[in-house]
Amino acid sequence: MTLQQKTIQRYRQLYPNLPLREISARTGIQITRVFRLFNGKIMKVGELEAFEKAINAKIAENPSFEKLTSVVEQASTILTNEELAKVAEYIARKVSARTFGRFYIKPNYESAIIA
């Protein structure tokens, strides 16, 4: 998966089912350009940064995420490989359970809603 695809997928995970008009308003990217980007048009650096900024803003809404990333950094230096694997498995299970509860298993940015 390219960086562009990963970024768009991450964006759609954090902002699910957002109309194109809303995405355009949040990123400052023109609506038709957003449609083209979601359908494979190559992203400019400024556009990537706009999506990254929106992603980081969403993540910052959840203070526990900062705690998690900080603890994971500590864990990587203290825990054994097996213990890290167990922690990763635990998180993966939580994610899997939440994912099953969503309407789509995989985010589908090809079906962008045009408001």
Add this chain to the structure above:
Amino acid sequence: MKGLSSLERIILEGIGKGVLVYEEIQKQTGLNENVCYNILQALIIRGLVKTDGIKYRISESLSPLIIEEINGKEAKEAEYLELMEAVVEQQEDRVFRLQKIAMDSRDEKIFVAMLSNLESFLADAHKKAHASVSVKDRKVVFWGMGNVDKIITQIVTGK
């Protein structure tokens, strides 16, 4: 994620040895429509469940590698922890006790014998009600015992 999630396991237990339509699986498991559908699709993609479009059944010839992946020690332990955590975190109708008990060797033997009786009782209860009680209405029961010193060592060293 390794192994099965408890949700996937519930679906497989709901299907069991039968061949069920979607509505029957939903009724057995009590899962929300979205969740049930998503999990079934995931199990089909993994090759654990087969469907003719209407009925679902567990795949017959699973490779030893897949069986080890879903029923192996690590996979099962992860599921146990998932279920136990859910029991501990229940908000309503929670039935859970954990205590550090001082026990002499005689009382320990009596307690172990009681656990053995409990296990027989539960096995009989399950055998009796297995066909009539749906998966969603069954009870998750667990018990265990360990020495404080060994548990603390486990926590500190991971071994």
